[in-house]
Amino acid sequence: MERPFYLDLDLPLWYAWVQKHNLPKFIAKQIFDWVLKGENDPCCFSNIPKNVRDLLSLEYDWDLPKIDTALKSFDGSTKFLLTLKDQKVIEMVLMPSLDRVTLCVSSQVGCRMNCSFCQTAKMGLARNMSAGEILAQIVIANRQLKEIKVTNVVFMGMGEPLDNLAPLIHALKVMTDPCGFGLSKHRVTVSTSGLIPEIKLLANEIAVSLAISFHTPFEEERSQLMPVNRKYPLEDLKKALLEYPIQTRHGITLEYVMIKGKNDSLRHAKALVKFAHGLKVKVNLIPLNPHPGSPMEPALEENLKAFQSYLEERSISAPVRYSRGQDVSGACGQLAVKRQDELTQDPRVLWQKRRHDARNLKTQS
Ligand code: SAH
Numbered sequence: 001m002e003r004p005f006y007l008d009l010d011l012p013l014w015y016a017w018v019q020k021h022n023l024p025k026f027i028a029k030q031i032f033d034w035v036l037k038g039e040n041d042p043c044c045f046s047n048i049p050k051n052v053r054d055l056l057s058l059e060y061d062w063d064l065p066k067i068d069t070a071l072k073s074f075d076g077s078t079k080f081l082l083t084l085k086d087q088k089v090i091e092m093v094l095m096p097s098l099d100r101v102t103l104c105v106s107s108q109v110g111c112r113m114n115c116s117f118c119q120t121a122k123m124g125l126a127r128n129m130s131a132g133e134i135l136a137q138i139v140i141a142n143r144q145l146k147e148i149k150v151t152n153v154v155f156m157g158m159g160e161p162l163d164n165l166a167p168l169i170h171a172l173k174v175m176t177d178p179c180g181f182g183l184s185k186h187r188v189t190v191s192t193s194g195l196i197p198e199i200k201l202l203a204n205e206i207a208v209s210l211a212i213s214f215h216t217p218f219e220e221e222r223s224q225l226m227p228v229n230r231k232y233p234l235e236d237l238k239k240a241l242l243e244y245p246i247q248t249r250h251g252i253t254l255e256y257v258m259i260k261g262k263n264d265s266l267r268h269a270k271a272l273v274k275f276a277h278g279l280k281v282k283v284n285l286i287p288l289n290p291h292p293g294s295p296m297e298p299a300l301e302e303n304l305k306a307f308q309s310y311l312e313e314r315s316i317s318a319p320v321r322y323s324r325g326q327d328v329s330g331a332c333g334q335l336a337v338k339r340q341d342e343l344t345q346d347p348r349v350l351w352q353k354r355r356h357d358a359r360n361l362k363t364q365s
Contacts (some may be wrong), residue, residue, distance in 0.1 A: 107129055163218070191253075
């Protein structure tokens with residue numbers, strides 16, 4: 001029988017385990033502290049009796065996802081390709097900056113939201129990730145960082161986090177529990193295409209920071225870009241946002257991918273301001289990351305600036321966010337870029353190519 005993955009257990013489950021084995025309660029806390037420190041070999045749990053360590057080794061699966069490749073971008077971020085137990089592959093991006101270390105994580109292998117501009121959509125949904133697999137990304141990132149630790153987590157990697165709700169909530173609780181990874185709720189951001197019932201459930205269970213992939217204020221256009229809009233239209237989305245508990249001084253983030261000739265006009269900016277009326281929001285303007293085979297292009301700089309000014313003149317903060325790690329295809333939300341190719345070709349060859357491209361870019365910059 002398959003052994004449970006050790007990171008799928010939170011502290012209450014470790015308590016239940018020690019109780020089942022008639023062990024003292026404090027051992028559960030000791031085990032969990034080792035787990036949080038990033039130790040994944042029970043033999044090294046030095047303050048725990050040998051027979052308990054043996055039992056742990058026997059009963060649980062202690063293998064973390066493997067780092068297949070780590071590609072460092074010239075902007076300081078690193079994209080990791082991780083192989084899960086069933087050989088499925090996910091990506092995460094580590095983005096250190098002066099005052100924080102942000103980790104962009106995946107929540108599903110693939111995605112079924114089918115947004116027309118998103119590369120992950122092309123894969124479809126392979127499977128959900130378990131809570132432990134979501135948390136493993138933090139453990140792996142912390143082990144890479146050594147002295148410093150991840151301070152912020154954004155769910156902007158592969159997958160629709162709210163389409164994998166129970167494991168997401170479990171993982172969020174462990175992330176933000178002071179006895180867990182201890183991250184502050186406003187430093188953990190769930191990004192969603194707009195699954196309204198799940199937004200409400202999230203608000204009730206654990207109201208972390210929320211980001212909405214918005215992309216256009218027009219109903220029909222949004223339904224074309226994001227099929228989820230047919231089920232959950234803008235009016236309902238706005239109601240859900242009005243009810244969502246605010247975590248940061250900026251409120252809720254609306255992510256707005258700027259696509260040339262599609263959603264980058266002042267008519268769009270005007271309708272966006274109307275949507276935002278009464279809401280506490282910030283708009284992140286993200287020039288589209290183009291990908292091969294797609295006719296969509298990033299908005300022109302002048303349109304981006306005009307759009308930004310229109311919003312800011314109406315007191316809506318609208319920073320332009322250039323996706324980090326572009327030279328290594330590491331931009332969040334595009335984490336599966338080129339992965340489609342990798343499914344049909346030897347990944348190592350492609351990664352070599354990408355490394356080569358990244359080096360070239362670096363020399364050019
Ligand atoms: N499914 C979730 C989270 C993953 S996508 C969501 O929809 O929010 C994370 C972000 O990357 C989203 O805002 C998404 O719209 C954006 N994104 C997807 N494809 C992109 C592309 N080609 N260029 C720029 N951003 C993109």
